[in-house]
Amino acid sequence: xxxxxxVQKAATAVLVVGxxxxxxxxxxxxxxxxxMEGGFTDAYYREAGGHQVLMVxxxxxxxxxxxxxxxxxxxxxxxxxxxxxxxxxQSYYLLKEALxxxxxxxxVFNVLELKYNEPQKEEYNRLTIDGMKWSFxxxxxxxxxxxxxxxxxxxxFPILRYHARITQLTKEDLKYYWxxxxxxxxxGYYMRTDVSPYEIGQWGEENYVGTYSxxxxxxxxxxxxxxxxxxxxxxxEADGDDLGENESEExxxxEADGAALDETxxxxxxxxxxxxxxxxxxxxxxxxxxHAMHYLDLIRELCEEKGIRLLLVKAPSVSPVWYAKWExxxxxxAKRYSLDYINYLELVDEIGIDFSKDTYDEGLHMNYSxxxxxxxxxxxxxxxxxxxxxxxxxPLASEKWQKRKETxxxxxxIQQRELEENGKVISF
Numbered sequence: 001x002x003x004x005x006x007v008q009k010a011a012t013a014v015l016v017v018g019x020x021x022x023x024x025x026x027x028x029x030x031x032x033x034x035x036m037e038g039g040f041t042d043a044y045y046r047e048a049g050g051h052q053v054l055m056v057x058x059x060x061x062x063x064x065x066x067x068x069x070x071x072x073x074x075x076x077x078x079x080x081x082x083x084x085x086x087x088x089x090q091s092y093y094l095l096k097e098a099l100x101x102x103x104x105x106x107x108v109f110n111v112l113e114l115k116y117n118e119p120q121k122e123e124y125n126r127l128t129i130d131g132m133k134w135s136f137x138x139x140x141x142x143x144x145x146x147x148x149x150x151x152x153x154x155x156x157f158p159i160l161r162y163h164a165r166i167t168q169l170t171k172e173d174l175k176y177y178w179x180x181x182x183x184x185x186x187x188g189y190y191m192r193t194d195v196s197p198y199e200i201g202q203w204g205e206e207n208y209v210g211t212y213s214x215x216x217x218x219x220x221x222x223x224x225x226x227x228x229x230x231x232x233x234x235x236x237e238a239d240g241d242d243l244g245e246n247e248s249e250e251x252x253x254x255e256a257d258g259a260a261l262d263e264t265x266x267x268x269x270x271x272x273x274x275x276x277x278x279x280x281x282x283x284x285x286x287x288x289x290x291h292a293m294h295y296l297d298l299i300r301e302l303c304e305e306k307g308i309r310l311l312l313v314k315a316p317s318v319s320p321v322w323y324a325k326w327e328x329x330x331x332x333x334a335k336r337y338s339l340d341y342i343n344y345l346e347l348v349d350e351i352g353i354d355f356s357k358d359t360y361d362e363g364l365h366m367n368y369s370x371x372x373x374x375x376x377x378x379x380x381x382x383x384x385x386x387x388x389x390x391x392x393x394x395p396l397a398s399e400k401w402q403k404r405k406e407t408x409x410x411x412x413x414i415q416q417r418e419l420e421e422n423g424k425v426i427s428f
Contacts, residue, residue, distance in 0.1 A: 023166075024159035026173060031131065033172050036184045036428070037084045041094070042131030043185060044081055048101035050397065052388050053078035055188070056091040056098075056299075057110030060315035063365040067187035068408055069375035071401045074383045075390030080188030083128040087116050088295035090128050093141035095299060097132070099306060106309045106386055108378070109299060111330050111341075112322065117289025119147045129155065184428065186408040191368050193415045194425045198318055198355040198363030285323045288330075300337060309340075309386060315374065316344035316353055318363035342381065344374060351377045360425075368412070 031038035040062065053076055055061045062082035070076040081094050095107065119125070125145045132138045142155050154161040165173075184190070303310040312334055314322055322345060334341040344351075351373050355363050358370030366374060382388055391397040415425045 024157070024162075025177060026169070027162040027165040028158050029126075029130070029162070029165075031127075032175075032182050032184075033427075034170070035127070037190075038127040038130060040083050040131070040185060040188065040190075041081075041128055043183070044079065044098070044188065045133065047079060047187065047400075048098065050400075051077050051079045051102055051104050052391065053106045053108060053382065054095065054098055054102075054104045055080040055082065055108040055110075056086075056095045057082050057108075058086040058113045059084060059190075059365060060110045060112050060317060061108065061313075062185070062188055062190050063192070064315040064317070064371055064374050065189065065378060066191070066368065066371040066375040067189050068401070068405055069372045070379040070382075071392070071404075073376060074379035074388070075392040076379055076382060076388055077391045077397050077401070078187060080185075082110075082188060083124075085116075085120060085124040086113060086128055087120065087145065088113055088292045088299075089144040090141055092295045092298050092302070093137045093144070094128075094132070096302060097135060097137040099302070103306055104308060105388055106311055106382060107299070107303050108311045108313055109296070111312050111314050111326075112317070112320070114288045114292040114296060114330075115320070115326070117291045119145050122147050122150055125150070130158070183407050184411075186404050186411070189371070189408075190428075191371070191408065191411055191415075192360040192365075192425060192428065193368045193412060194360045194419055195357055195367060196360050196362050197357070198359055285325050288326055293333075296333070300339070311382075312339055312341040313378070314341075314343045314345060315366075316348055316370075317365060318355070340381075340385065342378070344377075347377065 029035060029038060031042075053070070055065065055078065057080075059082065062080045065080065067078045067080065070078050081098055083090070086094075091109065091113065125142075125147070129138070129142060129145065132141065139152075142152060146152070300310055302308075312330060314327075314330070322343075327343065330341060333339070344353075347353075353366075353370055353373055358366055358373065360367035411428070414427060418424065418426050
C-alpha cells in the first residue's frame with residue numbers, strides 16, 4: 001500500500017538524519033579539556049541577561065580584566081564576550097546577538113583587534129563561530145569571516161568539515177558527547193595564576209606608547225625559575241592572540257586536503273598559525289584599515305541606537321606593538337564621536353603593573369594579579385563616569401556572583417596545586 005511505503009521512506013529518512021546528527025555531534029570538537037577557547041562563545045548563553053557592562057573583543061579583554069574584581073569592589077555586573085583573535089566584525093555580530101538577550105549600560109571594546117582588516121585563519125574562525133547559536137547574526141558573521149577555501153555548507157553541517165576526526169576521537173569526545181557543565185571561565189574571564197616575566201625589549205624596541213620604567217622588569221630572564229613559559233609556554237606570536245600552552249603543543253591544523261581540523265597534530269599547531277607575520281616590525285605602519293574601522297562604526301551606531309555608552313580600551317600588552325599612528329587614529333576617532341578611551345599602556349606606572357610579576361607569558365597577557373589591577377582601574381572609571389548602580393544590594397545578582405566567585409576560587413586552587421606539583425599550569 002502506498003501509505004505504508006511513504007511511512008517506511010519517512011522512517012528511513014528520519015533514521016538517516018538521526019544517525020548523521022549523532023555522528024556529527026561525535027566528531028565535532030567538544031572544547032572542554034582541549035582547545036577550551038572554543039567553548040567561550042557557547043558559555044555566554046548559560047549566563048546571558050542582566051549585565052550592566054558587556055565587553056567584546058579578543059584576548060586583550062578576556063585575559064586582562066577580572067569581572068569578579070568589578071563586582072567585589074564596585075558592584076558592577078559584567079561579562080566578557082571574547083574569543084581568541086576575535087575580529088572587529090565578529091565582535092559586532094556577537095554584540096548584536098547579545099543585545100537580543102540584554103541591554104547593558106556600557107559596552108567595552110578593545111581596539112587592538114582593529115589591526116586586522118581582513119579575515120585571518122579558519123582555525124580561529126571556528127573557535128569563535130562553532131559555539132554560536134543559529135540566527136541571521138551567525139549567518140552574517142560567517143559570511144564576513146570566511147577565508148579562501150571555506151564554505152557556508154561546512155558551517156551549516158559541521159560533519160562536512162570534521163568527518164576525518166572519526167579516526168582521531170579522544171576520551172573527551174565520548175565524555176562530553178551530550179555536553180558539559182564544566183566552567184573554564186568566570187563571566188567570560190580566562191584566568192591564569194602562573195608567572196612568566198617580561199624583559200624590556202625582548203619583543204622589540206617599540207613596545208610602549210606610555211612610559212615603562214626599568215625598575216618594573218628584571219634585567220635578565222631566569223629561565224630556570226620563571227615558571228611555565230620556560231619549558232613550553234605561550235609562544236610570542238605576532239598577533240599576541242594565540243592559544244595557551246596545551247594548544248601550542250597540541251593545537252589544530254588544517255589537513256592538506258581541507259577535510260578536517262586535527263586537534264593533535266604538533267607539526268602545524270596553533271603556534272604556527274601566524275608564521276610569516278613579523279612581530280614588531282619596523283616597516284612603515286599603515287593606518288588601521290577601513291574595513292575594520294567600518295565595523296567599529298557599526299558597533300558605535302548600534303550602541304547609540306540602544307542608548308548604550310561605548311568605551312574603547314587598549315590593554316597593557318607589550319606585543320604586538322601598538323603603534324603611535326594607531327594611537328593617534330583612535331584618539332581622534334574617540335574625540336570625533338565623544339567616546340571615552342582608556343590606553344592602559346599609559347597607565348602602567350599609575351596602576352602599578354609589574355611585568356616581572358603580573359604576566360604569565362612574558363608580557364603578552366596579564367595573569368590574575370595583573371587582571372585584578374586592570375579591572376580595579378576600569379571599575380573605578382565606570383563608577384565615577386558612568387554612574388553605574390551598585391548591584392551588591394540586589395539579592396539575585398549577589399547570588400549569581402557568589403557562585404561565580406566559588407568557581408573562580410576552585411580554578412585558582414587547581415592552578416596553584418598544579419604549579420606546586422608540576423611547576424606549571426597544565427589544565428588551562
